[in-house]
Amino acid sequence: MRDFHFPGRSGVFASNGMCATSHPLAAKIAIDTLEAGGNAVDAAIAGAVLLGLCEPHMTGIGGDCFALIKPAGEERIIALNGSGRAPAGLSAARMRDEGHATVPVDGPESVTIPGAVDAFCTLSDDYGLLGLEATLAPAAHYAETGVPVAPRVARDWSSSADALQGAARDFYLASGVAPAVGQPFRHGAQADVLRRIARDGRAGFYEGEVADDMVASLRALGGVHTADDFANTRCTYTQPVCGTYKDIELVEHPPNGQGAAAILLCNILAEFDIASMDPFGAERAHIEAEATKLAYDARNRLVADTDHMTRLAHLLAPETARRLAALIDPARAMPAVAPLTEAVHKDTIYITVIDKDRMAVSLIYSIFHNFGSGLASDRFGILFHNRGAGFTLEEDHPNEAAGGKRPMHTIIPGMLRQGGRLIMPFGVMGGQYQATGHARFVTNVVDFGMSPQAAIDAPRCFSDAGGLQMERSYSDAVRRRMTDLGHDVSIADSAIGGAQAIRINHELGILEGGSDPRKDGCALGY
Numbered sequence: 367m368r369d370f371h372f373p374g375r376s377g378v379f380a381s382n383g384m385c386a387t388s389h390p391l392a393a394k395i396a397i398d399t400l401e402a403g404g405n406a407v408d409a410a411i412a413g414a415v416l417l418g419l420c421e422p423h424m425t426g427i428g429g430d431c432f433a434l435i436k437p438a439g440e441e442r443i444i445a446l447n448g449s450g451r452a453p454a455g456l457s458a459a460r461m462r463d464e465g466h467a468t469v470p471v472d473g474p475e476s477v478t479i480p481g482a483v484d485a486f487c488t489l490s491d492d493y494g495l496l497g498l499e500a501t502l503a504p505a506a507h508y509a510e511t512g513v514p515v516a517p518r519v520a521r522d523w524s525s526s527a528d529a530l531q532g533a534a535r536d537f538y539l540a541s542g543v544a545p546a547v548g549q550p551f552r553h554g555a556q557a558d559v560l561r562r563i564a565r566d567g568r569a570g571f572y573e574g575e576v577a578d579d580m581v582a583s584l585r586a587l588g589g590v591h592t593a594d595d596f597a598n599t600r601c602t603y604t605q606p607v608c609g610t611y612k613d614i615e616l617v618e619h620p621p622n623g624q625g626a627a628a629i630l631l632c633n634i635l636a637e638f639d640i641a642s643m644d645p646f647g648a649e650r651a652h653i654e655a656e657a658t659k660l661a662y663d664a665r666n667r668l669v670a671d672t673d674h675m676t677r678l679a680h681l682l683a684p685e686t687a688r689r690l691a692a693l694i695d696p697a698r699a700m701p702a703v704a705p706l707t708e709a710v711h712k713d714t715i716y717i718t719v720i721d722k723d724r725m726a727v728s729l730i731y732s733i734f735h736n737f738g739s740g741l742a743s744d745r746f747g748i749l750f751h752n753r754g755a756g757f758t759l760e761e762d763h764p765n766e767a768a769g770g771k772r773p774m775h776t777i778i779p780g781m782l783r784q785g786g787r788l789i790m791p792f793g794v795m796g797g798q799y800q801a802t803g804h805a806r807f808v809t810n811v812v813d814f815g816m817s818p819q820a821a822i823d824a825p826r827c828f829s830d831a832g833g834l835q836m837e838r839s840y841s842d843a844v845r846r847r848m849t850d851l852g853h854d855v856s857i858a859d860s861a862i863g864g865a866q867a868i869r870i871n872h873e874l875g876i877l878e879g880g881s882d883p884r885k886d887g888c889a890l891g892y
Contacts, residue, residue, distance in 0.1 A: 368820065377819040378879040380891020386866035386879040387413055387717040388795070388887035389420040389516060395504045396719055397890050399496070406719040407435065407493040408501050410727040411486050415505040415560070417715045417731070419513050419553060422538060422749065423523050425715045427559065427571070428580075428742075429733035429751040431482040432619045434606060434779045435493060436788050438723035443781055443788070445619050448485025448601045449753065449772050450478045455590030458759050458767040469755045469767055472529065472740050474589030476752035478773060482731055485601040487568040493725075499564040506564070509557035512550030516886035520547040521860075526736035533583070534740055537747035555746045572596045576746055583743040584750070604672070606781075607682060611636055614812050615783040616804070621672050625778040626681045627665035628804035631657055633687030634694075635805060641813035646825055646840065648847035652699070654809075655829035655853060658802045659700060660690040662830075665801070670764035671772040699852035702831050714777050716793035720868050720877055728779035728791035780804050782811070789870050790818065795885075796863020799828045803863055818867040818880035826862040829853070837862055 368374045378384070383406070385396035396413035404412070410433075418426035431448040461475060469476050490498050515523065523544040530538055537553060545551055562570035570576065577596045584591040607620045609629030616632055618625025634657040643650040664686075668677045680686055693700070714732035733751035742749045756774045757767035765774045776797050782790040790811075794803030803826070810821035825839035833854030836845055849855045861884035868889070869878040879889025 374823065375819055375883055377817050378889040378891055380877050381875060382722045382892050383720060384868050384877040384879045384889060384891035385409060385413060385717065385719045386868055386881045386889035387417065388715050388864055388866070388882070388885040389417055390886070390888050391508070391513060392416045392420055392717065393888055393890040396717070397892055399501065400721055401892060402496070404496045404501070405438070405494065405723065406721040406725040406727045407489050408496045409719045409721065410717055410729050411490060411494065412501040412504055413717050413719070414715070414729055414731050415486065415502055416508060417717065419505060419508050419551065419556070420516070421519050421715055422551065423519070423526055423736045424733065425731045426733055426749050427483050427556070428480045428738065428748045429482050429731060430480065430753055430775070431485050431729060431731040432623055432775070432777060432779055433485065433489065433727060433729040434617065434619060434781050434791065435489070436726040436781070437493065438721070438725040441787055443606050443617050445604045445606045446485055446489060446601055447604050447619070448481045449622060449775055450481035450599055451770050451772050452478050452754055452757070452767060453589070453591040453595040454769040455592070456754070456767055456769045458757070458761070461767065462759055466759060468759060469757050471735060471752050471755045472531065474584050474587045474591070474739070474741065476739050476754040477584060477589060477591070477741065477750045478754045479591070479595050479599045480751065481599060481601055483563060483571045484568050484599055487563070488601050498567065502560045502564045506557045506560040509553045509560065512552040514548050514550050515545045517547050518886045520545065522736060529735065529737045529740040531740045532742070533744045533747065534737065534742035534749060537742055538737065538749070553747060556748070559746050559748065572599055579743045579745040580748060587741060607678070609633055609682060611808050612812050613784060614808065616808055617781040617783060619778055621669050621675050621678060621774070622772045623775045623778045624665055624669055624801045625780070626669060626678060627661050628778060628780070628801040630664060630681050630687055631661040631801055631805040632808055633684055634661060634691045635809060637688060637691035640809050645810065645814045646844070648844045648851070651827050651844065651848060652851050652853070653694065653696070654802065654806065655827065655834055656694040656700060657691070658829045659702060660693060661801065668764065669774050674764045674771065676764070697851065702829065702833065702854070714795050714797070716779070716795050716864070716866055718791040718793060718866055718868050720791070720870065724870070726781070726788055726791045728781050728793055730777040730779045730793050732777045776800055778804065782808070787872060790867055792818070792865065792867035794863055794865045798830055799863050802828055803865065807865060807867070818869050818878060822865040822867065822880045822882050828862055835862065
């Protein structure tokens with residue numbers, strides 16, 4: 367139990383249903399949807415789409431999503447890949463010939479076909495109860511009437527406003543300036559798009575006037591996108607990948623996401639006695655940083671679109687983790703891992719919902735960089751993600767950019783099982799950090815017995831190509847010790863990521879939710 371003399375946040379407890387996400391309005395709409403007779407899928411769609419208005423720099427209908435779903439009355443977990451493919455005409459060779467070493471993050475070359483809308487339509491048809499007209503109505507309403515800008519959103523919006531280009535500046539800035547805290551953000555054109563999707567399903571987005579607007583806008587910018595690229599977009603049901611950390615099973619989305627890297631990282635950490643270490647001390651931070659370097663090096667070399675990846679079993683094998691763990695020197699840091707690409711971003715949105723029948727959804731939804739590519743369609747103001755920047759231009763690499771291919775994704779929803787039963791859907795935002803964030807969350811819960819809220823609140827650090835970033839919640843003594851071990855230590859310029867989780871107490875029939883104070887959101891239940 368936390369010390370109530372100090373600031374902090376208690377877990378949220380409820381018996382019927384719960385949502386945890388990064389904006390209170392989205393959490394409320396999800397709970398309203400449950401109380402109106404919807405299930406967890408309906409509530410997750412309603413909340414997630416609204417987050418495109420609450421946090422438009424993080425996500426939107428021009429982006430991608432991944433979801434893990436546990437249906438009511440059973441324990442199997444289903445994975446849905448809602449990430450889009452590169453347009454058929456995309457060519458890595460052409461980009462290399464034009465002098466590019468990486469995919470341009472702010473050009474049409476980085477815009478893969480948005481996959482989230484098709485995923486939402488598919489989930490609604492296959493697992494929802496209420497239908498799209500009901501689940502999209504709240505977001506359409508707030509697109510017209512406005513959402514007051516929250517403090518963390520205002521900070522990020524202001525710091526990223528220069529990324530917006532052309533038509534995007536008209537839709538997402540007011541007289542060239544980011545909105546201030548409390549100022550309502552409205553997007554009437556997006557309300558129109560959402561109502562078309564509610565009426566016509568996926569055809570309301572991938573065909574007709576909305577698709578025409580996206581294709582024409584991208585081609586005018588030099589893109590190779592076609593109407594067929596949009597019309598042919600389809601999400602894919604897949605089989606989750608799993609790993610075990612002590613007595614807890616970690617369930618992840620398979621590639622093209624980096625969930626396999628999170629499992630590899632947990633497998634490496636399992637070779638050390640993490641539970642004997644100070645949870646906020648240098649020893650744990652060092653081992654985690656070194657394990658991250660090794661797991662991310664493997665990810666960067668191997669993870670790609672499933673259709674182009676051949677070594678998934680190698681990544682997941684415990685013997686791979688044992689060999690890598692043996693490379694870690696407890697007394698000295700190894701060099702930083704070389705980045706696969708220069709495309710590094712810091713945030714996204716995550717939403718998790720459990721309903722009264724214990725259907726559970728773990729869903730992550732993103733436009734990659736803040737404001738994605740910075741480009742928007744001319745008529746409807748659909749902000750295009752730049753997920754194609756997750757490709758490499760290295761020739762013959764499994765993740766080399768190519769038409770019809772999905773890029774390696776950083777976003778990963780997670781679930782934890784124990785004894786064959788779901789005990790916790792969770793997600794950790796923060797771009798490249800997410801695989802490390804999953805491992806830290808798991809070890810916080812398993813090794814240190816932390817509640818979901820405490821595991822989320824705990825300090826974070828992350829070793830990437832730029833060195834070891836540490837939050838200010840670490841002590842000066844720990845940072846000095848990490849420097850002595852050879853890490854290039856810096857204080858992160860902002861809090862590292864965010865997280866949400868809901869724990870199921872099967873004995874009491876109670877849900878316990880946690881939501882990250884690094885964001886503006888909360889957990890709500892009824």
